[in-house]
Amino acid sequence: xxxxxxxxxxxxxxxxxxxxxxxxxxxxxxxxxxxxxxxxxxxxxxxxxxxxxxxxxxxxxxxxxxxxxxxxxxxxxxxxxxxxxxxxxxxxxxxxxxxxxxxxxxxxxxxxxxxxxxxxxxxxxxxxxxxxxxxxxxxxxxxxxxxxxxxxxxxxxxxxxxxxxxxxxxxxxxxxxxxxxxxxxxxxxxxxxxxxxxxxxxxxxxxxxxxxxxxxxxxxxxxxxxxxxxxxxxxxxxxxxxxxxxxxxxxxxxxxxxxxxxxxxxxxxxx
Amino acid sequence: xxxxxxxxxxxxxxxxxxxxxxxxxxxxxxxxxxxxxxxxxxxxxxxxxxxxxxxxxxxxxxxxxxxxxxxxxxxxxxxxxxxxxxxxxxxxxxxxxxxxxxxxxxxxxxxxxxxxxxxxxxxxxxxxxxxxxxxxxxxxxxxxxxxxxxxxxxxxxxxxxxxxxxxxxxxxxxxxxxxxxxxxxxxxxxxxxxxxxxxxxxxxxxxxxxxxxxxxxxxxxxxxxxxxxxxxxxxxxxxxxxxxxxxxxxxxxxxxxxxxxxxxxxxxxxxxxxxxxxxxxxxxxxxxxxxxxxxxxxxxxxxxxxxxxxxxxxxxxxxxxxxxxxx
Numbered sequence: 001x002x003x004x005x006x007x008x009x010x011x012x013x014x015x016x017x018x019x020x021x022x023x024x025x026x027x028x029x030x031x032x033x034x035x036x037x038x039x040x041x042x043x044x045x046x047x048x049x050x051x052x053x054x055x056x057x058x059x060x061x062x063x064x065x066x067x068x069x070x071x072x073x074x075x076x077x078x079x080x081x082x083x084x085x086x087x088x089x090x091x092x093x094x095x096x097x098x099x100x101x102x103x104x105x106x107x108x109x110x111x112x113x114x115x116x117x118x119x120x121x122x123x124x125x126x127x128x129x130x131x132x133x134x135x136x137x138x139x140x141x142x143x144x145x146x147x148x149x150x151x152x153x154x155x156x157x158x159x160x161x162x163x164x165x166x167x168x169x170x171x172x173x174x175x176x177x178x179x180x181x182x183x184x185x186x187x188x189x190x191x192x193x194x195x196x197x198x199x200x201x202x203x204x205x206x207x208x209x210x211x212x213x214x215x216x217x218x219x220x221x222x223x224x225x226x227x228x229x230x231x232x233x234x235x236x237x238x239x240x241x242x243x244x245x246x247x248x249x250x251x252x253x254x255x256x257x258x259x260x261x262x263x264x265x266x267x268x269x270x271x
Numbered sequence: 272x273x274x275x276x277x278x279x280x281x282x283x284x285x286x287x288x289x290x291x292x293x294x295x296x297x298x299x300x301x302x303x304x305x306x307x308x309x310x311x312x313x314x315x316x317x318x319x320x321x322x323x324x325x326x327x328x329x330x331x332x333x334x335x336x337x338x339x340x341x342x343x344x345x346x347x348x349x350x351x352x353x354x355x356x357x358x359x360x361x362x363x364x365x366x367x368x369x370x371x372x373x374x375x376x377x378x379x380x381x382x383x384x385x386x387x388x389x390x391x392x393x394x395x396x397x398x399x400x401x402x403x404x405x406x407x408x409x410x411x412x413x414x415x416x417x418x419x420x421x422x423x424x425x426x427x428x429x430x431x432x433x434x435x436x437x438x439x440x441x442x443x444x445x446x447x448x449x450x451x452x453x454x455x456x457x458x459x460x461x462x463x464x465x466x467x468x469x470x471x472x473x474x475x476x477x478x479x480x481x482x483x484x485x486x487x488x489x490x491x492x493x494x495x496x497x498x499x500x501x502x503x504x505x506x507x508x509x510x511x512x513x514x515x516x517x518x519x520x521x522x523x524x525x526x527x528x529x530x531x532x533x534x535x536x537x538x539x540x541x542x543x544x545x546x547x548x549x550x551x552x553x554x555x556x557x558x559x560x561x562x563x564x565x566x567x568x569x570x571x572x573x574x575x576x577x578x579x580x581x582x583x584x585x586x587x588x589x590x591x592x593x594x595x596x597x598x
Binding site for chain 1: 417419421450453590591592
């Protein structure tokens with residue numbers, strides 16, 4: 001009796017329907033596969049907003065194709081009455097709840113991520129202390145590549161409870177903070193002006209964005225934080241290297257002394 | 272001003288590029304896509320392609336007349352102070368201003384030596400050439416994009432604006448002006464430029480074609496007379512195409528091109544000082560690659576962007592998010 005009920009949920013699937021389902025799945029997979037090859041290739045030739053827009057299309061397109069394929073296939077297999085749908089969703093929910101809770105939660109978070117946009121391909125994010133560029137947003141996990149070229153897979157599940165730090169939030173503006181540590185006895189205004197010029201004359205700097213210097217006095221000396229934006233977020237490390245190298249050269253020329261702490265006196269400073 | 276003279280001096284804020292017809296927009300889009308996906312076989316390896324046709328230089332007198340119409344009253348009054356005339360690359364604005372200054376016996380000031388740029392000793396530079404009325408024909412030579420290369424211009428500009436050095440006309444390249452406004456964020460009054468070239472002006476400088484073609488040419492050239500003449504020369508010669516960006520252009524290529532546009536032209540050594548982040552050998556590779564692509568040229572020990580490559584270079588820098596000029 002139970003078996004008959006379960007069988008009653010499904011339609012009789014003809015060979016034509018099987019071919020159609022196979023075709024829909026094949027075309028969907030092909031579109032998703034193509035989008036994952038074509039869009040990153042196209043994005044490599046673009047810069048700034050255009051590049052980020054093209055990259056952001058990849059997960060969106062995948063969800064759209066997935067939903068359309070599901071809407072197409074399900075009525076071909078299942079008698080779509082309210083009663084049947086409740087029965088199937090209930091059974092599926094039970095199975096997922098016991099066996100695949102985390103996996104299903106990641107999948108749903110992946111869909112949420114597509115419209116809530118906590119991260120997009122091309123964004124620079126930090127999750128649980130891991131910082132890197134979002135290279136790929138999969139169904140279950142997001143793929144980060146760290147500055148040291150290590151790939152880190154972060155399940156979308158983190159979206160529910162973890163803190164996601166997004167440095168550029170879908171745009172090309174990413175602030176870089178470069179620190180300089182000097183002994184306390186010097187002309188702070190002169191150093192501030194000099195550091196602003198160091199940023200202004202960097203070939204990497206985005207001139208449309210502001211350049212600021214924040215000074216704070218510490219027990220060991222003076223901490224300067226030079227804040228500026230590179231033209232492209234991918235240049236952030238070369239930009240900070242350029243600022244540090246040229247900043248040091250200029251500071252040496254005006255003969256200010258760099259703070260030089262022994263390890264036992266070093267205090268951690270938040271970047 | 273004679274009704275046959277179509278040169279017009281306007282305030283910079285009033286500048287508007289000529290409207291591009293649909294066909295020109297499609298052409299510009301095609302050129303943009305071509306720049307995004309450069310082909311390796313597009314590099315100039317053909318001797319015939321290496322030399323572009325020369326283009327006829329235009330008569331400067333009409334431009335100088337228009338300048339006199341705009342500035343004549345101010346010049347005659349002799350009030351101390353300055354006016355800026357912004358010059359897009361290859362527009363011939365500086366040459367017109369020199370013609371105008373010569374006509375009225377204004378002296379052309381000599382730019383400070385490179386060693387003076389890091390100092391603020393304006394008097395030492397000024398004493399040898401002090402005069403009542405003068406012309407600075409290229410402000411780009413008065414500063415360099417180095418941490419110690421902007422002190423001179425930052426001290427000079429307030430003195431000029433206060434009228435301490437008499438009456439003068441300052442010609443500033445449009446790229447240089449865009450950067451200086453960022454480096455020295457003061458609202459500058461009295462900033463002028465020539466109005467964008469239209470069909471009538473192109474005809475006046477000697478380009479003979481029907482109205483539709485001239486309109487499209489003015490739009491393609493961004494209203495720049497010098498560019499329009501160069502584009503027209505290429506259009507008349509079937510053997511030549513405009514250069515496009517070579518493959519493998521990266522950040523370093525962009526830095527070199529942007530620096531050259533900021534300073535109009537630079538020696539290899541000066542470029543190296545501006546871009547210490549690029550190794551000398553790598554800089555040479557970049558310069559040679561760009562020269563082979565006919566985007567830059569080397570004359571009298573100075574590198575500069577070619578008039579034929581300017582549109583491709585501008586499009587390349589703009590698409591990469593660089594701070595481009597207002598023209």
